[in-house]
Amino acid sequence: MKLEKKRKFFKNTLYSKTDIYYRKAKEEGYRARSAYKLLQIDDEFKIFQNVTRAVDLCSAPGSWSQVLSNKLYKSDEERKSTDQLRVVSVDLQEMAPIDGVAIIQGDITTQQTLDKILGVFKGEKAELVVSDGAPDVTGFHEIDQYLQAQLLQAALTITQNMLREGGIFVAKFFKSSDLSYLYVMMKQIFRNVYVVKPQSSRASSAEAFVIGLSFIENSSLVLSDSMKTLSSYAHNPQTVSIKEENKEEEDEDDDDVLTF
Ligand SMILES: C[S@@+](CC[C@H](N)C(=O)[O-])C[C@H]1O[C@@H](n2cnc3c(N)ncnc32)[C@H](O)[C@@H]1O
Structure with a gap:
């Protein structure tokens, strides 16, 4: 080893x-202790309220999808019926089945994945998109930060095409100096933006979660151009609203996947 x-x-x-x-x-x-991060975010923001369609991006091994399946169906009978699936999950990796969840093995950066998600929902948009994405770590801090930022942008881009007006977005990111930049980008497409670190997220991890409430479906922001448009705001840290920030910064993402 x-x-x-x-x-x-x-x-x-x-x-x-x-x-x-x-x-x-x-x-x-x-399947992983990360389930409690999503549950604790819900304790504070009530993200599952009135949600009938949710998408779990970067979902393997599947603990967030398990939470969504538990929360979005009223009964086991409803969960086991395949008539109207309420949860779609996507990951590059294979994932074991979960009742009530349509599993797509795919890349969130591609149009095919978007088409497949909308196909499951018969063209209807989702009210909630969550993303716990983490790229493979290279060990080079700056490259890892860059890849993580790219993945978050990909998650936001696909979300812009499948979230309903007023919808909610939750995504993991790793705290770095461009936090104000992320906040400004999010503020263009969500009316309210928060950054939180749930209690179950390890203090030693640099991860935090950005939450966008009340999606603006007709925002004119084109995400691939957003980097240029927003760069002028990047040096205005006062605009960042941080509900809780952890000072210990060490890039880690040990999720403690469980094996049964
Ligand atoms: C921390 S894990 C997610 C854990 C999951 N939320 C859970 O609770 O079980 C991060 C996942 O992101 C996935 N991922 C990374 N890049 C991706 C991409 N471009 N498309 C889809 N999934 C991706 C990885 O395969 C990995 O399974």
Whole structure:
């Protein structure tokens, strides 16, 4: 085992034994402890209220899709019926089935993936899109930050094409110096934007979540051009609304995937 992998293995093993969310996930049947991040975001923002169609981008192994399946169907009978699926999940990797969830193995940066999602919803748009995407880590801090920012932009681009007016978007990002830039971009397409770090997100991780409430369907923002348009705002940190910020910055994304 390479030294870096060994370090992570031992660290995660230690974490796992004492981590309450890891144990809770195991007890409650979630595939990863990340489930609690989405549940805690919902505690504060009520993101599942009145949602009949939701998309989980970058979903494997599937704990967020499990949460969506639990929250969006009223009964097991409804969840098991394939007449009207309420949840679509997309990942590059294969994912084990979840009742009530249509699983698409695909890349969120492509038009085909968008077409497939809209196909499941018979052309109707979603009221909620969540994205927990993380690209493969290269170990080079700046490249990793760049790839993460690209993935977040891809998530926003696909979301712009499948979210209904008034809809909600939740996405993971890694805190870096361009936070004000992300906020300004989000503010063009959502009426309210928040940045949060749920209690279950490890203090040592630089991850945080951006939440866009009340989507503006007819915003004139074209995301591929947004970088240029918004660069003039990038040095205005006062515009950033941070509900809670963690000061310890170490780029990690150990999600403690559970194996049953
Ligand atoms: C942290 S995991 C998601 C965990 C998931 N939310 C859960 O609760 O089980 C990040 C995922 O992002 C996926 N991913 C990265 N880039 C992607 C892309 N371009 N399209 C689709 N999925 C992608 C990875 O394959 C990985 O499974």
